[in-house]
Amino acid sequence: MTSLKDHTTAGSGRVVISVDAMGGDRGPATVVAGIADSAAKNPELDFILHGPEPELAKLVAKKGIQDRVQIRHAENVVNMTDKPSQVMRNGKGTSMWSTLESVRNGEAKVAVSCGNTGALMALSMIRLRKLPGVDRPAIAILWPSRNPQGFNVMLDVGADIRADAQDLLQYALMGASYARNALDLPRPRVGLLNVGTEEHKGRAELHEAWKLIDARKDDGMYDFVGFVEGGDIPGKACDVIVTDGFTGNIALKTGEGTASLIGDLLKEAFAYSPLSRIASLLALTSLKRLKKRIDPRRVNGGVFLGLNGTVVKSHGAADATGIAAAVKLAYELARSGFGDRLAARVASAAELAQDTPNQKD
């Protein structure tokens, strides 16, 4: 195996992603298949892969990507049922810990894991630490939408079940920064999720957050559209939807579940009669286009925001296509220097007291 450090230190334009081979529902072969796809598509991409060396070496050799992958041996695996508190105490020696270590020591720009979300967030917090000025890191995802950019950003979708008004302001700042970098929107429109758009609706902390987010729109470089509703998550009223992790997680899973039910009913509808089976053959290209647009695997990857380093959480059930999508997102964020920009943005927010407008990021 080549030393990837040479690549990174040489400033050759290569991008190194640290990938956890373990902890996903489909095992390391799927992860290796995913990174092999990514490696083929992005010639400047290299990987540090974490997990049991003998097994990973075989899988990597089978895909013929030995020169793009450096393997870091890790004996243990964080399971889906492990509690975050246990993993924080006993996580050393796991592939997840090792994956974050490569970001912590600067060898890789971004980490990717499809392991246990709670454990990954807990380990990320103790190993990478929170950015100064951030109380609760958040998980942001891209959601298919009616907007021209095709996706909206929503956060938090489950890093923390609580969020006070200050946390929601930080989510607005971080989400806007993410939308600028991932969706190329110079001045994203931020909406605060509530049960109605009228100002008197909803919980007290939302009214407080409304004022904070509105007051910071200029130095945060976003527009604030005020309260938005669940229907606006896939809509075009705003580009960034801000909410607490309890509500965001349930909205995300409700949307996924609804899309999946409709997909299955559509399949049933087309299998119903000989005529409809012919129709489905004729419509195959159209349906594939639709599926590509709303396929959750294509937008696989929640991003942990608010840490010293970027972590992409892939869906636990991701297949090779899903893993490749998560790696692609990691690659784009690494290449754009997103991590540094976000840190600068949050730092400037922490200097709120001085009220100095700051236009970078």
Place this chain on the structure above:
Amino acid sequence: MTSLKDHTTAGSGRVVISVDAMGGDRGPATVVAGIADSAAKNPELDFILHGPEPELAKLVAKKGIQDRVQIRHAENVVNMTDKPSQVMRNGKGTSMWSTLESVRNGEAKVAVSCGNTGALMALSMIRLRKLPGVDRPAIAILWPSRNPQGFNVMLDVGADIRADAQDLLQYALMGASYARNALDLPRPRVGLLNVGTEEHKGRAELHEAWKLIDARKDDGMYDFVGFVEGGDIPGKACDVIVTDGFTGNIALKTGEGTASLIGDLLKEAFAYSPLSRIASLLALTSLKRLKKRIDPRRVNGGVFLGLNGTVVKSHGAADATGIAAAVKLAYELARSGFGDRLAARVASAAELAQDTPNQKD
């Protein structure tokens, strides 16, 4: 116009529904078109219709349903932007107030309105009053699902943004009762919405509610499957999803928004090329079947539970098909004697202290 009172007191098997003609986005002509559809389909159905008499009389005559509809004049209308507190003070003389009055005085079994939800709930609480033992009434809806019955019940979807553990227990009891009557499930399976199915996940009040709901499953005549996630709302893990009104409202609107986005993308996909347009013609029957299955208009109608009387809240934007669906739901609930059964169920729950198992409803 005939006196509908004769019908009800005569015990002729006729069912009288009180309908608010005003307050919907599309105006009274749509409401009258909807009840005309319902009247044609259900010969034993009669209506008391509330709103400005001269206008309504014309619309009713145009549809030729004068002998099925009694008009109650009401000068004023509750608007979508009116605050519930204002309506509670000044609502007398509105069509909404009058609509509830017919249920309050026993002339009609169930009320239907497509007006402002907050105002309708506020007026329902002061005019019909809460059932003894109920602290927070809830709005329950039917959600297309993978279960054999085709729908799941979810509550609360927005009556109250707060719910403590005791409220969630009442929602479980009321939701199970509704599922028994509306979906014909003798022993519905209840799930408590959370961000994960593991017992340690989520907020403290959910852990408390878990214990309360589990303890009451036998006298509540339901099974308790424990915590469920957003993906289970359209799923088959349970039949009744219990949550607070903030989370439920956002989940509902997220699901509706996602379904609507997919529907539009599907139309686009089929309009894309001549071949796909031919395909869509061939697939028309299949697609219509699918649309009927997931069309929100077909399951239009949130039901207010926990009051002395049943109120069906139709979507504000409902067209005639949507109004007819809400009336159909009202009709079925009136005919099954649901209101009395629910009252008995909640009363038996209020006697929890005695721990007397009670098997009726």
